[in-house]
Amino acid sequence: MATNYEDQHPNKAFGWAAHDSSGLLSPFPFSRRENGVDDVAVKILFCGVCHSDLHALKNEWGVTRYPLIPGHEVVGLVTKVxxxxxxxxxxxxxxxxxxxxxxxxxxxxxxxxxxxxxxLIFTYNSVDWDGTNAFGGYSDSIVVHQRYVLRFPDNLPADKGAPLLCAGITVYSPMKYYGMTEPGKHLGVAGLGGLGHVAVKIGKAFGLKVTVISSSPGKEADAIDCLGADAFLPTSDPAKVQAAMGSIDYIIDTISAVHSLPLLLSLLKLNGKLVAVGLPNKPLDLPIFPLVLKRRLIGGSDFGGIKETEEMLEFCAKHGIAADVEVIKMDEINTALERLAKSDVKYRFVIDVANSVSPK
Incomplete structure (x- = not known):
């Protein structure tokens, strides 16, 4: 006899979901599975809003499963184990x-x-253990196998710390793997958004000289005065780009829109490394001569594993690193996503889930 859906999913939950590629979110009641012997149930307090959420909501990668409840930067309280x-x-x-x-x-x-x-099973837009659609953190609760639950340091604020669970580990992991942590070396951070601003802070904590590389000249004051970058390079200024050629040891490329790889490669020294972590929705042109003639390396990196993510959280807690956030209520999410698409946020939206997600 087939198992009844309500028996498999007895825990009533509530979130906000999109139902088509308009990406518009609206209230959505659903159910979570009952705790298994290895599961942890979590009451969600805060959830960051990642640019990947926006891509998925609008099906810009062509793989979205609707209905979609996004959210993969979750901080909460354990309610049951x-x-x-x-x-x-x-x-x-x-x-x-x-x-x-x-x-x-x-x-x-x-x-x-x-x-x-x-x-792997993504926190949302994936097939969960029981074969149903996985729903993410824009909701009041979540049930997760214990292996994938992270200790969250006591001295990290829950709201400003939430984006570290994606943005933080996405820049920390490649910096560690590709050896981009040697004090005194020169790190370029391409793009000053949700990932980029955390990369600046982590780079400085490793003892690197950090230059922000951006197409938005208006971000210079924030980069240097607020985030602690050593320098700012506007890509719209050909003279400054020319002067900076061959001066940077490593570049972490956080840009999620189509952009010029030849420009970034030209900034690298001999043996320089360019690591891409942003996810444009169209292919980028990669010239081979700039790689070969200066023995440069170009690589990529996804977010990190569970062990490394906990290491990153401890590192950030030790060095006082957290994201710069704008906390919003759940019913402000559609406006926030419109602003995110225009890069109108400094530098990460975070939803106050516990105080704004509830059945109407």
């Missing part, structure tokens, strides 16, 4: 990032790189 859960207890403050599942036995999983597992 399964019988096998020892790391967490009710009342603990925890985080849930980009993924909530993987195969747990492949080479990537065995190296604590669950984010590269071929069978």
């Amino acid at each position: 399964g019988a096998n859960v020892e790391k967490f207890k009710a009342g603990d403050r925890v985080g849930v990032g980009v993924i909530v599942g993987s195969c747990m036995k492949c080479e990537a999983c065995n190296q604590d790189l669950e984010n590269y597992c071929d069978k």
Whole structure:
């Protein structure tokens, strides 16, 4: 006999969902599965708004499953744990990032790189353990296997710390893997948005000289005076770009729109490294001569695994790093997404879920 859906999903939940590529979100009641022996139930307090949410809502990558409840930068309180859960207890403050599942036995999983597992389960827009659509953090609660729940340091603010669960680890992981952490070296941060502004802070904590590379000259004061960057390079100024050629050791490219890779490559020194973490929705042109003639490297990186994400959270807590955020209520989300599409936010929207997501 087939299992009744209500028996599998007895926990009533509430969030905001989009139902088509307009991307408009509206109130949406649904159900979460009951806790299994390895599960942790979390009451969501805050959820960051990532540019990936916007891409997914509008089906710009062509893979969206509707209805869609976005959100993968979740901070909340544990409300219930399964019988096998020892790391967490009710009342603990925890985080849930980009993924909530993987195969747990492949080479990537065995190296604590669950984010590269071929069978990973994204926090939203994916197929959950029971074969149903996974719904994300724009909701009042979530149920997650204990492996993918993160300890959230006591001295990290929940609202400003939430974006670290995606933006923070997305820039921290490649900096560690590609050796972009040597004090005194010169780091370029291309793009000053949700990822870029955190990259500036992490780069400075590693002891790097940091230059922000941006097409928006108006961001110079923020980059230097507020975020602590050492320099600002406006790509709209050919003379300044020319003067900066061959001066940067590493560039972390956070830009999510179509942009010039040849320009960024020209800024790198001999043996320089350009690592892409932004996700444009169209291919970029990659010239080979600038790579070959200066032995430069271009690579990519996704967010990190669970172990590395907890390492990043501890690093940020130690160095006082958090995102610059604008906290909004859930019913302000559609306006916030319109502003995000225009880069009109400094530098991350965060939804006050606990005080604004409830059935009408």
